Amino acid sequence: MNSCAICSYALDRIGVVLATLMTLVCCQALDGHAADAIPDNQLTFFESKVRPLLNDHCYECHSREFDEASGGLRLDTAEAIAKGGLGGTALVAGHPDQSLIMEVVSYESEMQMPPDGKLDDEMIAILRQWIEMGAPDPRHESQESQEEMASPLERDPQTHWAFIPPQAAHAAKQLADDSRDIVDDLASEVSVAEGVSINERADDSTLIRRLYFDLSGLPPTAEDVQDYCESTRPDKFTRLVDQLLAAPEFGERFGRHWLDVARYADTIGYATAGKERRYPGSHRYRDWVIRAIGQDMPYDEMVRHQLTGDRTDPNNEQGNLDAMGFLTLGRKFLNGLDRTDDQIDVITRGLLGMTVTCARCHDHKFDPIPTTDYYALFGVLQSSEQPESGPSPLMMVDREKTGDRPVFLRGQLGNRGPIAPRQFLTALRKPDEPRFHDGSGRKELADRITRADNPLFARVMVNRVWTHLIGRPLVDSPSDFGFRTQQPKVPQVLDDLATDFARDFSIKRLVRRIVSMRVYQQSSSVTSDNLAKDPNNECLSRANRRRRDLESLRDSMLCVSDSLDRQLGGEPVEISLPSPVARRTVYALIDRQNLPSLFRTFDFPDPNAHSPGRYFTTVPQQGLFLLNSPQVAELAKRTANRVRASVVGGNESNLDKLAVSMFQQVLGRTPNESEQSSAVNFLQQEPRPLENDIDPQFLWTYGTARLARADGQSLVSEFRPFGVFKGDRWQPQDEFPVDGDLGFSFVANENGHSPRDPTLATVRRFTAPDDGNLRIAGQMGHRAEEGDGVAITILIGGKEYHHSVEKSSNRPFGPYVARIKKGETVDVLAACGKTDSFDSFFFRGNLRLTRDDKTTIETNSVKHFSGSLDPPSTEPLDRLSQLAQVLIISNEFAFVD
Incomplete structure (x- = not known):
């Protein structure tokens, strides 16, 4: 081992020790208020995913509740996990591969947990993701003791600001000469009290750029800027606002904001590789949102269509039945109960700013939300279904038999408790309020959510719109207005806007009011004194500097290059191919399973769940993409x-x-x-x-080959590339399936189908550009219950490294390491058994070629899958x-x- 290797090894070990110590120190330092330090998205992930998993599969043998600590280990508090048991610390925060808990649940050692059967891949992935994010855990001994003494259910909702109906503000006097709205007065009053100076109005060239970004997502032309700056009309700002609000680009811009709330995507997500993953007609919901916002449909009406389109437009005559994609376009889970959980989450966090799904297994730990509230909504949604046919593929209707559902104690399906009547949330309803009885109860739920006396409905939406225009929310947790959420620095601003918005629920009128304020039109410059006194701009004394999001950045590049296609609506398009696609980014294909790195690099939200708001990062990958992207x-x-x-x-x-x-x-x-x-x-x-740089996409080819076995080895010959790339896959010809031996054979980014002839195989081929050492590992399998499986073979340089028959499987392979020469290939072959029925397979592989000069080429079979490519430019x-x-x-x- 050379000195560099020794140093690297030592640093790795020090990193593990430090990570372990940090886990212990952090756990010991946290007290009953520790949950406040955990980011909202991480806390939600723990409460909705990790806690139920540990509850269902671990607590029986490893918790204080059952008075059990098998192996000296408890898993019901952060301190207990950090302390560990006889096997040592259970996890190392941030390092799943060095954590004992991952080793035992992956069945990679003699110690295998749970002992009655391995967790499914999705559950293991949840634990891995939790540890990778640092194992955030609000369960602490001191906190649990406090919770045992005082339950959140005993709290009076009226003691929390968010549950009190908003009131219009009344200014005592005008505090600033240039105030244009009572909000300006309120902000000035706080600024003066805090000793923070108020910025002057931004110059015209800044304001027109800001307006174009906020209301259209596109840049103004030089002529637009010049005309605006040279205009002497006193109403030029108002006229520009009206012009931008009336343009179709406004619907596209604000429609994309709402799609984040609705966790919109075009695919169903994980666990169905080899089958159709696209949601049929998914784009119809996206187009409905854009159209509704463009036409300034009142927000309360928008919500009613999205929850009860089967009542408001049952035959889809106005297109409003497509609005139910809000409920039906979520991730398709293996467990149907999880899909209902996802629908409850998007309704309650998206529309009400309440984290009701935290009450799936137990009463809410912080807010007055009992488990019966969760199962009341659960009954509403379980009394609804998505029909196989109808005027819209996105619709939902009431089941023939509707009714209340029991509480599942500790979230377990077989452990049934009392019946939970279908009704509105405890914290927001009156004691004598009637239960839901009209069919599933969705219509009554929608009416109750949008009712004028609901203190959260308008507040939550106003906070979202304010964030998009000002760049920072008034309430820092936009989807959690619960007891842990602090009141805004200037609470009257949110309340006055919410009261005004509830008059007609016009989003355009709300936008017009906000951009007309001095608070919106201020300069973004900041003095050191103001920065020290108000670092987060809570006094609203200056504009916030903002970076373009993915959609605006990409659309602006298309715009300045005269490449933008302004067509409205239509099927989603793939935007991460090497050649530019002219459609606006709002029309991009959103693939939950394989979200392209372009989206992740520029902070696009996870489409698997409702997004409270986007996080904006500045990382090297962003600059590298803009420098190197074709x-x-x-x-x-x-x-x-x-x-x-x-x-x-x-x-x-x-x-x-x-x-x-x-x-x-x-x-x-x-x-x-x-x-x-x-x-x-x-x-x-x-x-x-x-410089001669290699694009990994050009190293892959796809087709079929003749396959034979002799002396225990596979032999491949007669490789024939597929001739047609159609939709998202390579296939033999334009018509599909093909008559004869090729049948249903195709290859897509992660899946494919074998030919009918068992001596033929589909081939995913990587060709080595140089001599070197190659490593390949990944996952493969066959998901169908029917059929006789698929034979999958991996050849490196013509030598067999893997051969297996996959049937109803999902398993890792490799790593395989081999010496390979320039021009030799890595072939992944899939052939049928006795029949080619149900022979869809999936494959995901990571390859690393280390050249003899120590440089490396890394490629991923999914990421670098592509259609026809033009030769790289030299x-x-x-x-x-x-x-x-x-x-x-x-x-x-x-x-x-």
């Missing part, structure tokens, strides 16, 4: 071509004009003298030659195209202020 390079070329065409006579020798035109095209302004001089100097230089971008790319990746382009 899409960005192509858009830079198109931008350069447009600039060339705009220069009089196409005279490329006039570098000053080219530089000025490029700044106007990309940034919507004229460069200053220094910028123009630097740009001209840049254009005068010759571009450097490209020519660098010309200097004008490079200037376009430089400006596109600049902070000025990526940030609003």
